Amino acid sequence: MASGAEGIVLLDHGSGGRATHQLLREVFFEAFERSPELLDAALLEDLQGPLAFTTDSFVVSPLFFPGGDIGSLAVHGTANDLAMVGAEPLFLSCGFILEEGFSLRDLRKVVRSMAEAARALGIHIVCGDTKVVPRGKGDGLYLNTAGLGRLLRSPAPHPSRIRPGDRVLVSGPVGDHGLAVLAAREGLPLKGLRSDSAPVWPLVKPLLEVLGEDLHALRDPTRGGLATTINELAEESGTLIYLDEAAIPVRPEVRGGAEILGLDPLYLACEGRFVAVVSASRAAEALDLLRGLAGGEGAALIGEVREAASRPLVVLRTRVGGERILPVLTGEPLPRIC
Amino acid sequence: MASGAEGIVLLDHGSGGRATHQLLREVFFEAFERSPELLDAALLEDLQGPLAFTTDSFVVSPLFFPGGDIGSLAVHGTANDLAMVGAEPLFLSCGFILEEGFSLRDLRKVVRSMAEAARALGIHIVCGDTKVVPRGKGDGLYLNTAGLGRLLRSPAPHPSRIRPGDRVLVSGPVGDHGLAVLAAREGLPLKGLRSDSAPVWPLVKPLLEVLGEDLHALRDPTRGGLATTINELAEESGTLIYLDEAAIPVRPEVRGGAEILGLDPLYLACEGRFVAVVSASRAAEALDLLRGLAGGEGAALIGEVREAASRPLVVLRTRVGGERILPVLTGEPLPRIC
Numbered sequence: 001m002a003s004g005a006e007g008i009v010l011l012d013h014g015s016g017g018r019a020t021h022q023l024l025r026e027v028f029f030e031a032f033e034r035s036p037e038l039l040d041a042a043l044l045e046d047l048q049g050p051l052a053f054t055t056d057s058f059v060v061s062p063l064f065f066p067g068g069d070i071g072s073l074a075v076h077g078t079a080n081d082l083a084m085v086g087a088e089p090l091f092l093s094c095g096f097i098l099e100e101g102f103s104l105r106d107l108r109k110v111v112r113s114m115a116e117a118a119r120a121l122g123i124h125i126v127c128g129d130t131k132v133v134p135r136g137k138g139d140g141l142y143l144n145t146a147g148l149g150r151l152l153r154s155p156a157p158h159p160s161r162i163r164p165g166d167r168v169l170v171s172g173p174v175g176d177h178g179l180a181v182l183a184a185r186e187g188l189p190l191k192g193l194r195s196d197s198a199p200v201w202p203l204v205k206p207l208l209e210v211l212g213e214d215l216h217a218l219r220d221p222t223r224g225g226l227a228t229t230i231n232e233l234a235e236e237s238g239t240l241i242y243l244d245e246a247a248i249p250v251r252p253e254v255r256g257g258a259e260i261l262g263l264d265p266l267y268l269a270c271e272g273r274f275v276a277v278v279s280a281s282r283a284a285e286a287l288d289l290l291r292g293l294a295g296g297e298g299a300a301l302i303g304e305v306r307e308a309a310s311r312p313l314v315v316l317r318t319r320v321g322g323e324r325i326l327p328v329l330t331g332e333p334l335p336r337i338c
Numbered sequence: 339m340a341s342g343a344e345g346i347v348l349l350d351h352g353s354g355g356r357a358t359h360q361l362l363r364e365v366f367f368e369a370f371e372r373s374p375e376l377l378d379a380a381l382l383e384d385l386q387g388p389l390a391f392t393t394d395s396f397v398v399s400p401l402f403f404p405g406g407d408i409g410s411l412a413v414h415g416t417a418n419d420l421a422m423v424g425a426e427p428l429f430l431s432c433g434f435i436l437e438e439g440f441s442l443r444d445l446r447k448v449v450r451s452m453a454e455a456a457r458a459l460g461i462h463i464v465c466g467d468t469k470v471v472p473r474g475k476g477d478g479l480y481l482n483t484a485g486l487g488r489l490l491r492s493p494a495p496h497p498s499r500i501r502p503g504d505r506v507l508v509s510g511p512v513g514d515h516g517l518a519v520l521a522a523r524e525g526l527p528l529k530g531l532r533s534d535s536a537p538v539w540p541l542v543k544p545l546l547e548v549l550g551e552d553l554h555a556l557r558d559p560t561r562g563g564l565a566t567t568i569n570e571l572a573e574e575s576g577t578l579i580y581l582d583e584a585a586i587p588v589r590p591e592v593r594g595g596a597e598i599l600g601l602d603p604l605y606l607a608c609e610g611r612f613v614a615v616v617s618a619s620r621a622a623e624a625l626d627l628l629r630g631l632a633g634g635e636g637a638a639l640i641g642e643v644r645e646a647a648s649r650p651l652v653v654l655r656t657r658v659g660g661e662r663i664l665p666v667l668t669g670e671p672l673p674r675i676c
């Protein structure tokens with residue numbers, strides 16, 4: 001292409017003319033294994049409902065971090081949102097907003113990473129769009145993905161189905177993604193940090209199939225971390241959720257790093273974990289199931305649902321045996337982690 | 339909200355915590371008439387295929403321009419892409435990338451404008467996402483919409499169905515959007531310019547219904563303008579497309595303004611027009627049909643399809659009676675018009 005294999009993004013790449021077509025052919029179509037057909041919309045002839053539809057924009061900084069990059073993250077993030085309503089992730093769109101001057105080499109890396117993440121998950125990237133903004137009006141690359149999935153079962157898991165007595169599970173240790181991105185951005189000398197960015201559908205699908213109606217709700221603890229997610233579930237179900245801090249899995253490297261920085265791991269984002277609320281009678285079975293699956297080895301039973309007294313609430317039984325209210329994230333400890 | 343009704347976007351609004359929830363409730367849910375339920379994905383239980391799926395990011399500058407704004411444009415642009423494959427626009431996602439410091443008043447205006455454009459078209463905005471980037475890393479607001487539609491008929495119109503002998507129609511005058519945005523951005527003292535941003539489905543639907551298989555291809559001349567769009571159709575069908583410059587409708591204000599700026603209206607973007615390629619035997623009927631519909635009064639028959647000689651090509655018969663090759667847009671006359 002005009003700007004060379006190791007070149008940069010030019011404003012002309014966003015004009016819709018020859019340079020745009022070249023960029024599409026030489027960077028996107030090759031990686032996504034699509035013929036260079038410029039249809040306005042992708043045709044999904046065989047797709048049957050009921051369906052789920054979601055979108056997420058990604059503005060993570062830095063673009064590349066231990067355990068992932070904005071490309072794989074944009075696939076996992078949106079696919080995981082589909083999984084959280086019990087939908088099999090099937091199709092993705094991608095919208096790139098490129099800053100003039102961004103390295104085409106890095107763009108190729110991101111696009112390849114997206115393509116690999118999609119292939120690994122069996123999801124198809126079927127449509128896309130590329131815009132270019134002038135230098136100083138972006139930050140290299142912002143990326144939107146919208147996702148379409150098919151509900152595995154209907155009705156889908158939903159917070160309104162949460163009942164007092166239910167048990168709360170998490171699929172693995174929390175906080176890795178948020179701390180790994182923060183450390184990479186700030187150049188912090190913390191060891192052993194790595195994003196947990198991963199697709200959760202391989203764990204969610206068997207859970208849906210085995211538990212059926214006893215799987216009441218799912219939610220992934222992304223922005224705002226586990227504490228905020230559990231608060232959302234309490235709020236939306238009108239319950240009190242009681243968590244046992246000692247039971248919440250946090251890797252020692254994350255616990256240590258967060259302590260040094262004065263952060264609480266319960267507010268650090270995950271991008272490859274989920275919370276499941278299940279009937280008490282099936283909790284042990286659900287936990288065994290998750291622990292027996294690749295990627296679910298660190299699953300844990302972390303709490304239970306109770307009747308709310310005056311209002312929905314999350315209460316944490318602390319390691320030292322006390323109890324405190326665990327609020328939603330307020331303030332802004334961790335911007336641009338997704 | 340914390341920053342006041344006339345306040346600004348703060349980094350905290352993107353944290354995923356309390357401030358994000360407030361922003362969603364107070365700005366988005368109200369305008370989009372959704373209950374403040376924070377499901378990870380929207381459920382489309384009743385949707386049946388065959389479907390079409392598309393995405394577009396909008397980085398237009400300025401955000402507000404005569405005849406529209408980034409909100410209405412993001413609805414029309416994506417809905418029109420669905421219409422171009424013969425699909426009824428049904429559902430939209432929206433992804434906002436806000437710059438820290440952006441006016442909440444302007445955000446409300448954009449969101450209301452989106453909601454109105456969606457209501458007018460009968461399309462539902464069912465899921466969304468909001469991210470905040472620091473000052474100097476954006477330009478107020480970037481907006482992505484992905485769209486989902488149902489094919490009215492299958493097989494959909496497709497450039498591969500274009501045949502020598504077919505006629506080429508355009509649904510109205512071209513170039514208004516591109517020139518109106520450029521003039522607004524540069525503060526040019528040109529009179530009578532107004533974006534053509536509008537949904538095309540109300541014209542496309544009857545055309546599909548009446549012409550059936552005789553409607554061979556559709557494409558909207560957005561970035562790159564009519565000239566680039568016709569080149570894409572020639573390329574994808576392996577034909578020569580012969581256009582009659584005198585027949586191409588261009589409003590006098592657009593022709594005059596473009597002349598002053600040294601621009602060719604055939605390369606200026608439209609956001610509410612489309613090109614239709616139809617069987618010769620139905621061309622007059624198609625033209626009458628369009629002209630009889632609100633918004634189609636300015637439709638015109640502008641050319642015909644011929645056998646390509648050595649390669650696909652667009653040839654323009656000029657006003658003075660000569661012939662010249664009409665190439666794809668090269669260079670960058672008009673950045674950030676969508």
